[in-house]
Amino acid sequence: MDNSDKEFLETYSSESFEKPSVAVDLLIFTIHEGQMKVLLVKRTKSPFKDMLALPGTFVGIRESLDEAVKRVLKVKAGISDELYFEQLFTWGDVDRDPRMRIIAVSYLALVPDKMLVKLLGGSFDEVMYPVSDVVSAAGKLAFDHRKIIEYGRERIKNKTEYTNIAFELLDGPFTLPQLQDIYEILLDRPLYKANFRKKISNLVEETGEQVLEGAHRPSKLYRRKNDL
Amino acid sequence: MDNSDKEFLETYSSESFEKPSVAVDLLIFTIHEGQMKVLLVKRTKSPFKDMLALPGTFVGIRESLDEAVKRVLKVKAGISDELYFEQLFTWGDVDRDPRMRIIAVSYLALVPDKMLVKLLGGSFDEVMYPVSDVVSAAGKLAFDHRKIIEYGRERIKNKTEYTNIAFELLDGPFTLPQLQDIYEILLDRPLYKANFRKKISNLVEETGEQVLEGAHRPSKLYRRKNDL
DNA sequence: CAAATAGTGTCTTTGAGACACTATCGT
DNA sequence: ACGATAGTGTCTCAAAGACACTATTTG
Numbered sequence: 001m002d003n004s005d006k007e008f009l010e011t012y013s014s015e016s017f018e019k020p021s022v023a024v025d026l027l028i029f030t031i032h033e034g035q036m037k038v039l040l041v042k043r044t045k046s047p048f049k050d051m052l053a054l055p056g057t058f059v060g061i062r063e064s065l066d067e068a069v070k071r072v073l074k075v076k077a078g079i080s081d082e083l084y085f086e087q088l089f090t091w092g093d094v095d096r097d098p099r100m101r102i103i104a105v106s107y108l109a110l111v112p113d114k115m116l117v118k119l120l121g122g123s124f125d126e127v128m129y130p131v132s133d134v135v136s137a138a139g140k141l142a143f144d145h146r147k148i149i150e151y152g153r154e155r156i157k158n159k160t161e162y163t164n165i166a167f168e169l170l171d172g173p174f175t176l177p178q179l180q181d182i183y184e185i186l187l188d189r190p191l192y193k194a195n196f197r198k199k200i201s202n203l204v205e206e207t208g209e210q211v212l213e214g215a216h217r218p219s220k221l222y223r224r225k226n227d228l
Numbered sequence: 229m230d231n232s233d234k235e236f237l238e239t240y241s242s243e244s245f246e247k248p249s250v251a252v253d254l255l256i257f258t259i260h261e262g263q264m265k266v267l268l269v270k271r272t273k274s275p276f277k278d279m280l281a282l283p284g285t286f287v288g289i290r291e292s293l294d295e296a297v298k299r300v301l302k303v304k305a306g307i308s309d310e311l312y313f314e315q316l317f318t319w320g321d322v323d324r325d326p327r328m329r330i331i332a333v334s335y336l337a338l339v340p341d342k343m344l345v346k347l348l349g350g351s352f353d354e355v356m357y358p359v360s361d362v363v364s365a366a367g368k369l370a371f372d373h374r375k376i377i378e379y380g381r382e383r384i385k386n387k388t389e390y391t392n393i394a395f396e397l398l399d400g401p402f403t404l405p406q407l408q409d410i411y412e413i414l415l416d417r418p419l420y421k422a423n424f425r426k427k428i429s430n431l432v433e434e435t436g437e438q439v440l441e442g443a444h445r446p447s448k449l450y451r452r453k454n455d456l
Numbered sequence: 457c458a459a460a461t462a463g464t465g466t467c468t469t470t471g472a473g474a475c476a477c478t479a480t481c482g483t
Numbered sequence: 484a485c486g487a488t489a490g491t492g493t494c495t496c497a498a499a500g501a502c503a504c505t506a507t508t509t510g
Contacts, residue, residue, distance in 0.1 A: 018289040019247045022320075022331055061246040061329055065320030090318045090333050092250075092293030101289055103250055105318050105331075177489070194491065195473060215482035216488035405462070422464065423500060443509035444461035 020092075020101040024068045025056035025145070027088065027106065027152040028077055030128065031169050031182050032113040037128040038149060039077055040141075047098050048142030052134065054149070056104065069107050077111075077127075078119040084168035085109035088152055096144045108152050112171035160186040164203060167224050173207050175219040176200075248320075248329040252296045253284035253373070255316065255334065255380040256305055258356065259397050259410050260341040265356040266377060267305060268369075275326050276370030280362065282377070284332065297335050305339075305355075306347040312396035313337035316380055324372050336380050340399035388414040392431060395452050401435050403447040404428075 028039035040052040055076040059068045065087070073079040088106040096102065117124050134140055135150055159165045166182050180196050204222040212218035256267035268280040283304035287296045293315070301307040316334040324330065345352050362368055363378055387393045394410050408424050432450040440446035 017286065020250050020287060020289060022248050022250060058245065059248060059320065059331070061248060062322055064322050065318065065331070087317060089315060090293065092287065092333070094290055094292050103287070103293070103333075105320070175489090192473065192475085193489085194475085194493095195471095197490075199472090212481070214488070215486075217480035217490075219489055403462090420499090420501065421462085422466095422502085423498095425463075427499090440508070442460070444459080445463075445507035447462055 020103050022059045023056050023102050023104045024059060024065060024072060025054040025104045025106045025148060026069060026072050026076075026085075027054060027108045027149060028073070028111060029108065029131075029152070029156065029169075030111045030113045030116050031185055032116075032124075032128065034181065034185065036131045036153070036185055037113075038131050038134070039127050040129050040134065041076065041127065043142055051142040052129065052140055052145075053142040054106075054145045059105075065105055065107075069109075073109065077116070079111065079115070081115065083109060083111055083115075084165070088148075088155060091144060091148065093144070104148075106148050106152070108155060110156075110165065110168040112169055114171045156186055157188065167203075170224075173209065173221040173223050175211060175221060176204075177219055179204075179222075248331050250287045251284050251330050251332045252287060252293060252300060253282040253332045253334045253376060254297060254300050254304075254313075255282060255336045255377060256301070256339060257336065257359075257380070257384065257397075258339045258341045258344050259413055260344075260352075260356065262409065262413065264359045264381070264413055265341075266359050266362070267355050268357050268362065269304065269355065271370055279370040280357065280368055280373075281370040282334075282373045287333075293333055293335075297337075301337065305344070307339065307343070309343065311337060311339055311343075312393070316376075316383060319372060319376065321372070332376075334376050334380070336383060338384075338393065338396040340397055342399045384414055385416065395431075398452075401437065401449040401451050403439060403449060404432075405447055407432075407450075 026039075030037050039055060041055050043049055043051055043053050055072050057068055057072050057075075059065060063071075069085060073083075073085075085107050088108045091104045091106060094101060096104070116128065120127065131149060131153055135146055135153075140146075141149070156165065160183060166179070166186055169182055170179070176197060179200065180191060180193065183196065184191055203225055205225045207221045207223050209221040210218040211221060254267075258265050267283060269283050271277055271279055271281050283300050285296055285300050285303075287293060291299075297313060301311075301313075313335050316336050319332045319334060322329060324332070344356065348355060359377060359381055363374055363381075368374075369377070384393065388411060394407070394414055397410055398407070404425060407428065408419060408421065411424065412419055431453055433453045435449040435451050437449040438446040439449060
């Protein structure tokens with residue numbers, strides 16, 4: 001460190017350069033029983049006491065953003081498996097937290113519901129909220145978290161159109177009707193079965209197995225083909 | 229502020245919760261003389277003394293991210309006009325700055341070269357660097373700024389495919405060959421003239437004027453049609 | 457007229473969309 | 484047989500891509 005570095009640090013560390021805090025907030029999405037659901041925690045303290053909020057944490061001084069995200073996934077949802085997550089947007093409005101200046105880096109994580117049910121067990125329904133419910137009911141969500149959820153939902157929708165992100169919500173073999181359900185929920189519109197199958201046919205391969213779940217033709221099981 | 233708030237703030241403000249710094253870094257892009265160019269400043273101090281870096285600033289404690297961006301645009305490029313900018317990505321690796329922990333929120337701004345030439349005058353060529361030059365020459369750029377530039381270039385390329393972002397690089401009337409040039413540079417591939425014109429025909433309207441610039445048929449001037 | 461760039465017409469190919477059909481199960 | 488869901492065949496239409504043509508200028 002040379003002299004100009006020292007100078008810089010002294011100037012920067014002075015009181016006039018008060019620093020904002022940095023947090024990560026997570027959108028942990030899954031598809032369960034025909035709905036998109038998001039993990040929310042009930043706040044126990046003011047501000048926004050008793051309201052719902054996204055799980056998050058402050059970013060440690062020796063911790064990257066991704067590490068902070070993984071820490072939240074582990075602590076708040078018990079997830080230590082590798083799973084899909086991506087950075088969404090960084091929210092920096094001055095008054096987004098009434099207590100102090102907090103800049104929030106939001107992340108989107110997609111988790112197969114099977115995995116969440118296994119991890120959360122009976123408390124699954126207590127922490128996973130249908131997205132359409134929480135964004136339509138005003139006043140339920142703390143801070144600017146409603147805006148963040150809507151932003152995230154829009155992002156998944158768009159990425160579903162031009163990527164294979166939807167597969168991240170599946171764990172193990174699946175049927176094409178199951179896959180189509182996920183696409184329809186993410187895109188929020190019905191799809192023609194035949195066209196859908198044409199489109200994803202080169203992404204999947206049959207396992208050879210079938211599942212029979214009712215008085216009708218059984219459906220074949222597929223797995224995701226090794227990405228090209 | 230109630231008791232739990234006070235408690236929170238006391239805990240959080242203690243030494244064990246050292247805060248990272250937050251900065252914004254800007255990618256100020258333009259198209260000039262057939263090339264994509266980016267504004268870079270030469271560092272006068274260690275670390276990375278004499279190397280090139282993106283313009284940026286620390287985010288003030290009572291300043292939103294967007295306000296910090298506008299401040300940089302004004303101070304480093306003299307731009308006070310309204311122009312297109314969007315948030316790109318937030319870079320949070322622990323060691324991205326050797327002096328201290330800095331989390332950088334990167335932004336992408338598109339500026340018509342006409343505007344920059346007017347503002348910067350003769351120093352235009354001293355601060356606007358061809359993107360392909362600076363990303364290919366290793367060791368020219370400070371910090372992780374090379375990675376940020378490549379990320380930004382990729383983002384523009386993608387958005388050019390499915391948005392009308394390219395128009396942000398034009399100021400006032402333009403010819404279709406000019407517009408096509410911009411698209412080809414952003415997309416980094418040649419386009420068929422007839423197809424290109426079909427695609428953008430509903431976005432533009434003739435001004436009635438023409439420009440004659442050589443021994444060949446003059447080209448018509450267009451303006452952007454009011455967005456639908 | 458030739459050289460140069462601006463601008464248009466049209467054929468082919470690809471893929472999205474719509475819809476009708478067949479297949480396989482339980483009762 | 485019938486109700487229910489799985490799975491397929493094929494027509495239409497719009498857009499992307501490729502290419503050849505015409506138009507207007509200067510020298």
